[in-house]
Amino acid sequence: HVEFTDKIEIFKERKVRILNGAHTSMVLGAYLAGFDYVGQCMADKDVRAQLDQSVFQEIVPTVHMPKEKAEEFAHAVFERFENPFVKHVLLSISLNSISKWRARVLPSFKDSIANTGKLPKWLTYSFAALLAFYHTDKAGEGCLIGNRGTNTYEIHDDAEKLAFVKDHAGLSNADYAHAIMTQKEWWGEDLTKIAGFEEAVVKHLNRIAEVGAKAHIAELGK
Numbered sequence: 605h606v607e608f609t610d611k612i613e614i615f616k617e618r619k620v621r622i623l624n625g626a627h628t629s630m631v632l633g634a635y636l637a638g639f640d641y642v643g644q645c646m647a648d649k650d651v652r653a654q655l656d657q658s659v660f661q662e663i664v665p666t667v668h669m670p671k672e673k674a675e676e677f678a679h680a681v682f683e684r685f686e687n688p689f690v691k692h693v694l695l696s697i698s699l700n701s702i703s704k705w706r707a708r709v710l711p712s713f714k715d716s717i718a719n720t721g722k723l724p725k726w727l728t729y730s731f732a733a734l735l736a737f738y739h740t741d742k743a744g745e746g747c748l749i750g751n752r753g754t755n756t757y758e759i760h761d762d763a764e765k766l767a768f769v770k771d772h773a774g775l776s777n778a779d780y781a782h783a784i785m786t787q788k789e790w791w792g793e794d795l796t797k798i799a800g801f802e803e804a805v806v807k808h809l810n811r812i813a814e815v816g817a818k819a820h821i822a823e824l825g826k
Contacts, residue, residue: 614667614668614669615669617667617668618667618669618673618674618677619677620707620708621663621666621667621708621711621712622659622663622664622667622674622677622678622681623677623681623684624704624707624708625659625663625708625709625712626655626658626659626663626678626681626685627642627697627708628697628701628704628705628708628709628730629658629705629708629709629726629727629730630645630651630654630655630658630730631645631694631697631698632694632698632701632730632733632734632736632737633654633729633730633733633736633737633812633817633820633821634651634694634817634821635694635695635698635737635752635757636733636736636737636752636812636816636817636818637650637651637816637817637818637821638752638753638818639651639694640693640694640695641691641692641693641694642685642690642692642694642697643685643686643687643688643690643691643692645685645694646682646685646686650818650821650822650825651821653825654726654821654824654825655682655685657725657726657825658724658725658726658727658730659678659681659682660675660678661724661726662712662716662724662725662726662727663678663712663716663727664678665716665719666711666712666715666716666719695757695758698737698759698760699760699761700760700761700762701734701737701738701761702734702738702761702762702765702790703761703762703790705730705731705734706790706791706792709727709730709731710791710792712724712727713727713728713731714798717798723798723800723801723804725824726824728801728804728805728808729808729820729821729824731795731801731805732781732804732805732806732808732809732812733808733812733817735780735781735784735805735809736809736812736813736817737750737759738750738759738761738769738784739769739773739780739809740759740769740770740773741770741771741773741774742770743766743770744758746760746763747759747760747766748766748769748770765790768783768784768787769784772784777806777809777810777813778806780809781802781805781806781809782796782802785801785802785805808820811823
């Protein structure tokens with residue numbers, strides 16, 4: 605199928621927000637919840653509920669094209685995610701997640717707020733999941749080392765960002781979140797200035813610490 609257009613930027617936006625945005629907003633929390641591949645996430649009812657709700661309720665309405673065209677693309681993306689012959693590793697998608705969240709998720713997050721007047725539940729959670737995934741003071745060779753239960757995983761991002769995270773990982777969840785969210789160079793703005801966002805992120809971080817990422821995702825999907 606080929607479509608000719610003089611507005612290619614709209615189709616790029618659709619791809620980045622829906623396909624890439626779905627990946628980036630889902631994989632970090634899903635990895636902490638015990639999953640390793642995209643296909644596993646699609647087969648799990650709780651993570652699938654996250655994807656359905658975040659994509660169709662929070663991301664699709666922000667794409668600047670007719671809703672049916674955005675939804676059609678989203679359904680095609682989900683078919684790709686479900687392909688049993690593709691073993692798409694979550695840790696591979698996790699590389700450089702700070703810049704990815706800014707490019708792929710933040711625009712939808714802000715447009716959703718502008719459209720609805722409230723924080724989008726899942727995109728807000730996705731930022732907290734990013735902070736939880738990165739939350740460690742253990743350094744490896746050119747990376748940080750996180751823990752998922754008894755397993756360890758590598759966190760890869762820009763060296764200065766990893767150093768900053770490492771230096772602030774020993775703080776309380778509230779202070780850690782504040783330190784990361786006020787890094788204007790990372791996000792293009794001070795994210796704590798978005799009404800209610802910092803408080804919501806800290807609540808998510810605390811809940812992830814209390815019950816685990818999998819249980820928290822299940823709670824939010826109800």
